[in-house]
Amino acid sequence: MLPAFQPEPEFAAGLNLPMVEEATIVEERPTTPIVSLGTTPRTRHFIEANTKPVALAHLKNDCVVPVFSKDNEVTISHQSFIETVWNAAHRLFPQEAIDMPDIVVSHIIKGRIPEAIHKPVNQLLETDKTIYYERMAFCFEIPSIYEEVAGNRLNLSIGGVRAYNHENLYSKKTVEKFKVFIGFKNLVCCNLCVSTDGFKRELRVMSVQSLFEASLQLFQQYDAERHIRQMAALQRQSLSEHQFAQLIGKARLYQYLPTAEKRQLPAMEFTDCHINAVAKAYYVDENFSRGGNPEIDLWKVYNLFTGANKSSYIDTFLDRSLNATELVAGIGRALEGDSEYSWFVE
DSSP states (O other): OOOOOOOOHHHHTTSOOOOOOOOSSOOOOOOOOSSOOOSSOOSOOSOOTTOEEEOHHHHHHHOOOOEETTTTEEOOOHHHHHHHHHHHHHHHOTTSOOOOOEEEEEEEEEEEOGGGTTSOGGGOOGGGEEEEEEEEEEEEEEEEEEEEETTEEEEEEEEEEEEGGGSOTTSSOOOEEEEEEEEEEETTTTEEEOOGGGEEEEEEESSHHHHHHHHHHHHHHOOHHHHHHHHHHGGGOEEEHHHHHHHHHHHHHHTTSOHHHHTTSOOOOOOHHHHHHHHHHHHHOTTTSOTTOSEEEHHHHHHHHHHHGGGSOHHHHHHHHHHHHHHHHHHHHHHTTOSTTGGGTO
């Protein structure tokens, strides 16, 4: 358990953090960390495929930080993103125990220091090489804030995604884009449950201070009690085997609909691979399969989708997490006669 958060002087003064000076190969200068977030990656992950777990120390000590090439201005690093959101959580929940972040990365970008530009590859030393990761996601739990739904413990969780491929690093420095969320993690399976008011799809900022303030604002506007009620309500509605088969079939057809027809329907962002995983899990998932019942409740259906989402790439993961919430909630309304999502189960 971490000690109670004590803001560093920079945060107490309004987050006026020192800027990193320019350099030919830009690396963040060694500074006293805002918080100590550990040196070893965690073993259980909210996202699984196409990623590797890393520790914050690896991002700090072994990775360079990209720049905007036109003016050589440094970007907000992955580690600064994590620490800023982590501190925003401490600002809002100063009395709560907050776990270490679970960090995953993908799409490694390799380079070399200027002195090694002309060296043959087989003569490169480890000290000649540079790396950074194009995409990074993190999540940490606040286990002292939790609820149970259908016997599953849900811990309040916070995290975010950064994808440099969504930035134009070939231009001058401009607003930088981040995704931040607050929601719940199902501890049975590490599936993330994200709601509309707990997710900022494109948080645009110019500085760490703006990132801190925007994250804090998102956390303050999030209605955790309403989110829990919405998830708990999913237990009270069920799909028959025929309706579930309709859902799987329509989800497969959705991707190939003519554009004009697709525009008339709500968004469904899951691919064939995800839908195949949902269909398989319907029979074999340890926690959320239909079991011996002829029907499956929507809470289980929701977790089949959020479970399949763990095979998504980092930069689409949170968008699909939210889409799973909207899709299953919409199907629940369709069962009560609403027409918006009725196409998926009729």
